[in-house]
Structure formats: structure tokens, C-alpha cells
Amino acid sequence: xxxxxxxxxxxxxxxxxxxxxxxxxxxxxxxxxxxxxxxxxxxxxxxxxxxxxxxxxxxxxxxxxxxxxxxxxxxxxxxxxxxxxxxxxxxxxxxxxxxxxxxxxxxxxxxxxxxxxxxxxxxxxxxxxxxxxxxxxxxx
Amino acid sequence: xxxxxxxxxxxxxxxxxxxxxxxxxxxxxxxxxxxxxxxxxxxxxxxxxxxxxxxxxxxxxxxxxxxxxxxxxxxxxxxxxxxxxxxxxxxxxxxxxxxxxxxxxxxxxxxxxxxxxxxxxxxxxxxxxxxxxxxxxxxxxxxxxxxxxxxxxxxxxxxxxxxxxxxxxxxxxxxxxxxxxxxxxxxxxxxxxxxxxxxxxxxxxxxxxxxxxxxxxxxxxxxxxxxxxxxxxxx
Numbered sequence: 001x002x003x004x005x006x007x008x009x010x011x012x013x014x015x016x017x018x019x020x021x022x023x024x025x026x027x028x029x030x031x032x033x034x035x036x037x038x039x040x041x042x043x044x045x046x047x048x049x050x051x052x053x054x055x056x057x058x059x060x061x062x063x064x065x066x067x068x069x070x071x072x073x074x075x076x077x078x079x080x081x082x083x084x085x086x087x088x089x090x091x092x093x094x095x096x097x098x099x100x101x102x103x104x105x106x107x108x109x110x111x112x113x114x115x116x117x118x119x120x121x122x123x124x125x126x127x128x129x130x131x132x133x134x135x136x137x138x139x140x
Numbered sequence: 141x142x143x144x145x146x147x148x149x150x151x152x153x154x155x156x157x158x159x160x161x162x163x164x165x166x167x168x169x170x171x172x173x174x175x176x177x178x179x180x181x182x183x184x185x186x187x188x189x190x191x192x193x194x195x196x197x198x199x200x201x202x203x204x205x206x207x208x209x210x211x212x213x214x215x216x217x218x219x220x221x222x223x224x225x226x227x228x229x230x231x232x233x234x235x236x237x238x239x240x241x242x243x244x245x246x247x248x249x250x251x252x253x254x255x256x257x258x259x260x261x262x263x264x265x266x267x268x269x270x271x272x273x274x275x276x277x278x279x280x281x282x283x284x285x286x287x288x289x290x291x292x293x294x295x296x297x298x299x300x301x302x303x304x305x306x307x308x309x310x311x312x313x314x315x316x317x318x319x320x321x322x323x324x325x326x327x328x329x330x331x332x333x334x335x336x337x338x339x340x341x342x343x344x345x346x347x348x349x350x351x352x353x354x355x356x357x358x359x360x361x362x363x364x365x366x367x368x369x370x371x372x373x374x375x
Contacts, residue, residue: 006219006220009218009219010219013215013218013219013300016301017300017301017304020301020304021304024304024308032316035263035316036263036316036317036318037260037261037262037263037316037317037318037319038317038319039317040317059317092256093256094253094254094255094256095253095254095256096185096186096254096255096256097256101185104319119256119257120256121255121256121257121260121319122254122255122256123255123319123321124185124186124254124255124321125321126321126322126323126324126332127324127332127333128183128186128190128193128324128332128333128334128337129183129184129333129334129337130181130182130183130184130334130336130337131181131182131183131184132181133184133334134184
């Protein structure tokens with residue numbers, strides 16, 4: 001139906017795309033540690049050795065009733081409902097930081113259960129609703 | 141039949157269409173803005189900064205849609221040397237680039253009060269930045285290469301290869317841990333956005349789509365004038 005040249009170009013294009021997709025897949029696969037923005041407390045537990053002078057980003061939920069504040073420091077626990085990690089931080093907290101909400105803490109690991117954070121980011125989830133709806137949902 | 145496709149006729153149809161679309165755009169945008177800024181409720185957690193979403197999300201959708209369209213047309217350009225499509229893709233690109241930039245900037249403004257940072261090198265944001273660079277490269281090829289055949293070929297390759305980035309942007313939030321939240325709206329599941337917030341979002345998307353078609357038509361007419369100035373009856 002189509003001319004020889006069109007078929008040739010189609011072959012060329014499909015070959016290029018297949019090779020490129022494969023390359024990008026392999027690159028992303030091998031760089032996965034850098035592509036993920038944070039790791040969970042469980043993945044921290046599974047790490048063989050901790051590098052003490054490397055910054056880690058740990059993400060998860062802020063455990064209920066785990067936030068305690070003193071004059072210059074805040075400490076709380078990040079959980080992924082399997083494992084937990086304690087976090088200490090002094091600095092400005094993002095507005096959306098609260099119990100049972102997503103959080104990403106960046107800082108140095110002292111050991112596998114304790115992170116001294118230098119930056120805290122709040123993670124927002126995909127739910128958007130007006131306050132009244134939220135109240136109604138809570139009452140259920 | 142071919143009379144319909146003669147540039148002069150298309151130019152005239154375009155010009156009247158522009159006026160209609162401009163009118164639609166202004167009316168839909170005003171309804172959308174009133175809905176988004178005044179009538180829709182604030183979010184239980186983000187308070188009023190949720191209103192940034194009504195610009196951010198439509199802009200991101202449109203920018204992805206336009207790039208996919210450019211890539212599809214570019215496949216045809218590359219295979220069949222269909223020069224008419226080049227005019228279309230060339231005219232689509234500027235509004236796509238503009239909306240990518242809007243998505244990046246509004247995302248950054250939203251990120252500061254909610255996440256606590258202007259910028260994060262997470263997969264969604266980085267791949268969106270790559271989309272912006274691809275748009276810039278795409279538009280630049282037409283300026284860099286004097287030879288039209290060469291610029292057609294190179295630009296369509298950029299668009300086709302760059303299309304690999306589209307699914308990466310879409311699924312980045314599912315494949316990897318990202319700071320960016322996963323999609324709230326899907327075709328198969330119930331949306332995680334409350335209907336009172338979904339309505340302004342949809343209206344704003346319509347307004348942005350109208351705006352990009354308006355820019356597209358204006359740019360397309362400019363391209364037709366350029367073709368005519370070169371003394372060609374057709375491409």
C-alpha cells in the first residue's frame with residue numbers, strides 16, 4: 001500500500017523508539033535510588049550499612065500522638081505501619097505538618113531508628129474536600 | 141473538494157473562528173474564575189491555596205495533551221513527509237510551552253505553603269521540567285536550521301522521541317516515591333476531589349483549551365502569511 005521509502009522510515013522510527021525506550025528503562029532502573037524522592041522506614045531497616053555522612057530522605061505518616069515539642073526542638077515518629085523511625089528537628093515546620101499526615105524528613109541517620117533532620121517537608125495526599133465534608137466523614 | 145483546503149479559504153475561516161473562540165474563551169474564563177476564586181469552598185487542609193490547583197492542573201493537562209498531539213502529527217510528518225502537518229505542530233508548540241511553564245511556576249508557588257519548599261527534584265517535577273526543555277528545543281529547531289527539510293526532520297524526531305517522556309510524567313507518581321501527590325482523578329475510579337471543587341477545575345480546563353486553540357489559530361494564520369510571503373501557492 002505504501003511506498004518502499006515510507007516502510008523504511010517506519011522501520012527506522014520503530015527501531016529507534018524500541019532502543020530508546022529500552023535504554024531509558026534500564027537507566028531509570030539502575031538509577032532508581034536517585035529517582036525515588038524518599039525511602040520508607042522499612043527500606044531504612046533493610047539497608048545493609050548506613051552512611052553516616054550522607055543525607056537520607058525518609059517519608060511516611062506522622063504517627064498519632066508522637067509529636068512532642070520543646071522550646072527549640074520538635075520530635076516525632078515517622079511510620080509506614082510496619083516500621084518506625086524517630087525524627088528530631090529544630091527549625092520551621094511547614095504549615096501542613098500534622099499527625100497522621102504524610103511527611104518527608106531529610107537529614108543524617110544516627111542509627112536505623114533515629115534521624116536528625118535538617119529539613120522537613122509536608123506531603124499532601126490526593127484528597128481535596130471542603131471542611132464540612134471532612135467533618136461529616138470524621139463523624140462516620 | 142480541494143477548494144476547501146486552499147490556504148486563502150482556511151485563512152478566512154480561521155479569522156472568523158478566532159472571533160468566536162475569543163468570545164467563548166472570555167465567557168468560560170470569567171465563569172471559571174468566579175467559580176474557582178469565590179464560589180468554590182476552601183480545602184480542609186490547604187485552606188485557600190487549593191485555588192492554585194484550578195490553574196495548575198488544567199495547565200499541566202493541556203501541556204501534556206498538546207505535546208502528545210504534536211508527537212502524533214510528527215509521526216505522520218516523518219513517515220509521509222506531510223508538510224501541512226508541520227504548520228499545525230509548529231503553531232501548537234508555543235501555547236504548549238506556555239502552559240508547561242505555568243504548571244511549573246504555579247506548582248512552585250503552591251509547593252512553598254504546602255510542602256515547605258519551592259522546588260524538589262522528585263520524578264514528577266523533574267520530568268515536567270524535561271517537557272519544558274523539549275518544547276523549547278522543538279521551537280528552537282525552526283529558528284536554528286535555515287533549511288526547511290532539515291528543520292522538519294529534526295523537529296519531528298524531537299517530538300517523537302520526547303513523547304516517551306509523556307507516560308513517564310503521567311505514571312511517575314505511581315512508579316516511584318515522589319513528593320508530588322498521586323492523581324486525584326481517574327477514568328475508572330471515583331475522583332478524590334470533592335464535586336464542589338471538581339466543577340471549577342473542569343470549567344478552567346475548558347477555558348485553557350479554548351485559549352490554546354485561539355493561540356493556535358492565530359499562529360497558524362501567521363504561518364500561512366509566511367508561506368504566502370515566500371511566494372509559494374502551497375507548501
